[in-house]
Amino acid sequence: MGQYGRSMTKFRKLLAEISQINSAIAACHWDMEVYMPEAANEGRARTISYLSGLAHEKLTSEKFLKALRAAEENFSKYGQIVDAVAESFGVQGNDECVLKNARQDYDKAVKLPKEFVEEVSRVCAEAHQIWVKAKEARDFGRFLPVLKKIVGLKRQETGYLGFEGVSYNALLDCYEVGATVEKLDPLFAELRLFLVPLVKRIGGAGTIDPNYAKKSMSLRMQTKLNELMAKLLGFDFKAGRIDASAHPFTTSLGPDDTRITTRYDEADALYAIMSTIHETGHALYEQGLPTEHYGTALGEAVSMGIHESQSRLWENIVGRSRSFWQYLLKHIQKEFDLLRGLDSETLYKSLNTVRPSLIRTEADEVTYNLHVILRYEIEKELIAGNVQAEDLSSVWNEKMREYLGVVPADDSEGVLQDVHWSAGYFGYFPTYTLGNLYSAQFYEAAKRALPGLEEGFKRGEFASLLVWLRENIHKHGKRYAPEELVRRATGEPPSASYFISYLKRKYSDIYGL
Ligand code: ZN
Numbered sequence: 148m149g150q151y152g153r154s155m156t157k158f159r160k161l162l163a164e165i166s167q168i169n170s171a172i173a174a175c176h177w178d179m180e181v182y183m184p185e186a187a188n189e190g191r192a193r194t195i196s197y198l199s200g201l202a203h204e205k206l207t208s209e210k211f212l213k214a215l216r217a218a219e220e221n222f223s224k225y226g227q228i229v230d231a232v233a234e235s236f237g238v239q240g241n242d243e244c245v246l247k248n249a250r251q252d253y254d255k256a257v258k259l260p261k262e263f264v265e266e267v268s269r270v271c272a273e274a275h276q277i278w279v280k281a282k283e284a285r286d287f288g289r290f291l292p293v294l295k296k297i298v299g300l301k302r303q304e305t306g307y308l309g310f311e312g313v314s315y316n317a318l319l320d321c322y323e324v325g326a327t328v329e330k331l332d333p334l335f336a337e338l339r340l341f342l343v344p345l346v347k348r349i350g351g352a353g354t355i356d357p358n359y360a361k362k363s364m365s366l367r368m369q370t371k372l373n374e375l376m377a378k379l380l381g382f383d384f385k386a387g388r389i390d391a392s393a394h395p396f397t398t399s400l401g402p403d404d405t406r407i408t409t410r411y412d413e414a415d416a417l418y419a420i421m422s423t424i425h426e427t428g429h430a431l432y433e434q435g436l437p438t439e440h441y442g443t444a445l446g447e448a449v450s451m452g453i454h455e456s457q458s459r460l461w462e463n464i465v466g467r468s469r470s471f472w473q474y475l476l477k478h479i480q481k482e483f484d485l486l487r488g489l490d491s492e493t494l495y496k497s498l499n500t501v502r503p504s505l506i507r508t509e510a511d512e513v514t515y516n517l518h519v520i521l522r523y524e525i526e527k528e529l530i531a532g533n534v535q536a537e538d539l540s541s542v543w544n545e546k547m548r549e550y551l552g553v554v555p556a557d558d559s560e561g562v563l564q565d566v567h568w569s570a571g572y573f574g575y576f577p578t579y580t581l582g583n584l585y586s587a588q589f590y591e592a593a594k595r596a597l598p599g600l601e602e603g604f605k606r607g608e609f610a611s612l613l614v615w616l617r618e619n620i621h622k623h624g625k626r627y628a629p630e631e632l633v634r635r636a637t638g639e640p641p642s643a644s645y646f647i648s649y650l651k652r653k654y655s656d657i658y659g660l
Contacts, residue, residue, distance in 0.1 A: 151225040158218040166442035248444030278569035287558040318574030352658040359497035364416035397429035402438035428461030435621025444625035455582025470604035503551040587646035592637040
């Protein structure tokens with residue numbers, strides 16, 4: 148037993164070294180987006196690239212493998228007993244999860260040859276610049292050659308990583324462990340068949356003024372308001388901060404240090420609020436991970452999809468709900484002496500305006516998923532070789548017409564709009580929609596467990612929801628794969644039906660369908 152304990156301690160030390168480096172990388176990235184002067188770009192890129200290389204070296208080293216093997220061997224002899232004893236005291240076993248995830252990370256890291264990883268990062272760095280210029284010039288043709296190169300590399304990557312079923316599954320698995328085309332196809336098809344007619348019906352219904360709440364507010368006041376907002380939802384300012392950046396994001400720089408950024412617009416008082424709530428959702432998840440397990444899988448988020456479910460739940464299901472605005476508007480009017488003369492019901496409807504549009508990041512919660520499904524369908528066929536990069540622009544526009552009834556005037560508002568493909572992020576998009584599906588399913592389970600939940604929002608009470616999320620999702624870290632976590636938290640496997648009923652209920656009411 149002593150031998151077992153020693154081998155685990157030794158192995159955890161190596162894991163901790165890697166996570167220290169990753170914390171330093173996160174700090175570099177955060178500073179880059181928030182404070183760094185422009186001229187520092189190149190130097191910073193070199194620092195990040197050096198540190199990333201160092202972390203990769205440590206993960207793929209002989210020393211790491213030896214320590215991992217020793218811990219695995221000892222675990223198979225004694226560890227199960229340790230975990231079983233822990234479980235008999237009502238504490239779930241830890242080491243199995245730590246070792247299993249470390250093994251997966253190691254295997255994944257050594258499957259890709261070093262030269263290949265370097266080539267991908269070189270091509271993608273170059274592609275980013277080309278993409279920016281092509282988008283400015285509204286010319287897909289400029290981006291096409293490098294995109295073809297990236298698609299080729301990604302196909303090659305699936306070969307290195309290995310897969311069951313279709314090759315695209317290897318890429319999906321990088322962002323959402325266990326997600327496959329076989330599972331996503333029926334979920335997304337069900338959703339699409341529901342959404343397309345719903346968008347049409349809403350389009351024919353009464354109009355709502357989307358700019359009803361567009362009132363100016365000084366940046367100083369907005370900063371105060373947004374901080375208050377995050378605090379109200381449970382964000383811990385002793386273990387985090389909020390700053391401004393061009394693209395809002397959330398990151399953790401280490402245990403007890405979660406950073407949010409948001410984006411203010413002086414002419415639109417509520418513009419920042421929605422993105423602050425979104426990022427607060429991500430941050431609450433990070434702050435809810437057990438800090439004592441920092442550096443191991445038990446202290447890490449499960450997946451991109453589960454992460455997005457937390458931000459979407461707070462942003463859309465809570466932050467765009469009627470009861471939320473019944474509380475918040477009154478609060479803003481009283482505490483800030485602002486937005487007087489607005490009424491919460493009209494504001495609620497205005498914030499939930501549904502309108503087919505060209506840009507994914509600006510889409511409402513009904514049309515949003517059609518943007519994602521379109522990208523999923525395209526990239527899966529692209530990796531399979533059934534669609535060629537040359538045809539992307541026309542395939543894109545055709546699907547936009549079919550699903551949303553709008554067609555971009557040029558490629559900058561179409562196939563060139565997102566940064567993901569230039570960065571080689573194939574397989575990432577589906578996690579946005581998975582996040583939406585999970586969020587509705589989690590929320591329904593929380594509502595069943597917490598009677599009077601929405602009534603509480605009207606009084607500014609959000610703590611019980613956060614406690615439920617902490618208990619059922621956050622505290623587990625990566626202990627369960629996404630599907631298993633959903634099953635444990637809600638009693639069912641991931642399903643599209645909760646999200647569909649949520650939209651049906653909410654928008655039939657708003658639009659009187
Ligand atoms: Zn997000």
